[in-house]
Amino acid sequence: MSTFTSASNPTGSTTGTSTDGKNGTMNATTTEATRRPRLSGMTWLVWRQHRAAFWSILAATALSVAWMVYQRGQMTDFLDGYGYPAGYPAKSLDETGNDFQRYVDAFSFVSFGLGAIPILLGVFLGAPLLAGDLENGTAKLVAAQSMSRARWLATKLALAGLVVVVSTGVLSAVFGWWWNPVKKSDVTVMDWISSEAFNNTGPVPVALTIFSVFSGVAIGLVLRRTLMAMVVTFGFTVAVQLVWSYSIVSLGNTVTITTNKGVMGENGSPSLPHGAYEIDYSFVTGSGDLVGFGTCSGSQTDAARQVCLDKADVVGWSVEYLPMSQMNGMQWLGASILFALTAGVVAFLFLWGRKRLV
Template identity: 25%
Template sequence: MSTASLSPFSPSTGLTWTVLRLHRLALWLWAAYVAVTGAMLLWLWGPGSSGWHITGKCVAGVMNACSATGPGAGTYEFLLGLTTSLITIVPALAAAFAGGILFGRELERGTAALAWTQSVSPARWLTTKLALPAAFLVVGTGILVALRRLVASAASGLPSNQWFTNGVYGALGPTAVALPLLGLALGALVAFISKRVIPSICVSLALVGIVTVALGEIRDHLWPPVTVIGDVHEGYRAFAGLLLDEGAVTGSGAHIADPLCVDDKSCLVQHNITGFYREFQPSSHFWPLQLVETGILLALTALVAAAAFALLRRNQRP
């Protein structure tokens, strides 16, 4: 292998070095973001959880049924919520960066077209500009997710560490890594359409928000749920997981809204109530749900990236 092929100025590596140099501030900020968030998670995993204990009975589906008390418990809860938020906002950061700085600014100023005349093909330019940030996103977010799972396993009884608690699910699995990649691709596509920094940032953020909300709406149906039924004497049976639905069961086996008869036998007879049901996603469904959702996100990312390449090729036609 010749020394020329290893040179940072060779066509095969020059673009990589150029992108890294051009966006070195963003790279350092991302490294600091991961380092600070990771340090907080390590504190939560180690000394942050010492000196306090969990009070109350942690019950699935019941918020604030248990809590951490003792020295440092307030700081623990605050940093736990903060680090979870710092992980879950990465997709928005990726979309804003791609739509604004990574692509929008160069397309608005025309420097992208200049780069395409310097022995760099538009396709290779786009590939490099997407691949490098994607690699840093995967590594950085993957580290944070691994640390967040360590924190959750060390105090699994707390609602803020249970995967079915609102906002926590997106910080404990591969969806936290896949969604930023979709945000990156969306930012690129919007930038090619808009060619303006501010509109690209705003639209990219809006699209990430729409995707996040849509995933939350369909998540319950990504894997078959479990249903448990208790008779009129037992009432609602206990469960552990994400509650989807609950109500009463009639003599025909139909599931209806709970008429709230409590112990009123005449009311139960009047409504033909023979039991009560709960439909939920148990803890054993966490990984199937995560993997299915991750597959959806990666498929969407591939489609959006393909659309960006197609738009690039169309814009290059004479």
């Protein structure tokens, strides 16, 4: 005859002791409950409410990553067969003709899709996140429960933000990994300063998307109508993309290189570092003033142009540019600005939501 006494420990497992009456020995037994981690409470409610959107984003991310990994494998096989070591070109890709063009086209296609993510998620995830609850009355039902409005809002923003950060962070990392072998190539796959490269690699896509999504949430909170919020968010996110792309150059510290031995013949414009983005070309006069590089361009012959340049006292070139080495620092500076703006939007959401959330 044996008896069994059980008790639960804080870890959720059940322990017990078994006593054998025949020989008086005691055998200790332990039964551990194997349970999967499960969401509960407000987190479960918010995830279940928006699970279709969340799973769609994660599934699209997985498919996009798989396709980019495949494309990179195809490209590196081509480069290896052509004798082009990744990052350290031994041969010019210009000699490949149209054979490499399909990989350039793939970059253009994917970069366009990635560039649309902040707009799409802002419109279809951010704008309806609160506007839908406010419009159909779900917010009033939540407010009548024991959970506070602040916790409900925080859970909504946290889950949406987590999905956005994970998806865009993974896409950014994989896209940058795909681009890296030809980042410094002689073929213009993507200019590093262009929005196609700058906005889709590093921390920028994460910061730009989270700002667009939370801005859409704020627009929905104020307008309280889903369709109207989506339309306004679309216009807002498009404007953000345009302004941001126009402002990229201002994030860097320009470098100026000058010459003083003339501007013709062997004294042509100075060579710049590989990948440098040219901002401005000018002529330098003997007094140090700058004049446009089109000065004396109307001269019919080289001799006539040289006479014109001597008369204008032109002695050399002045070239202003941004080196590729600044890309990483510019991206983190830009992302910091966007994260700061996002923090301001979140503060507005909580301040506004205290009185106008239902």
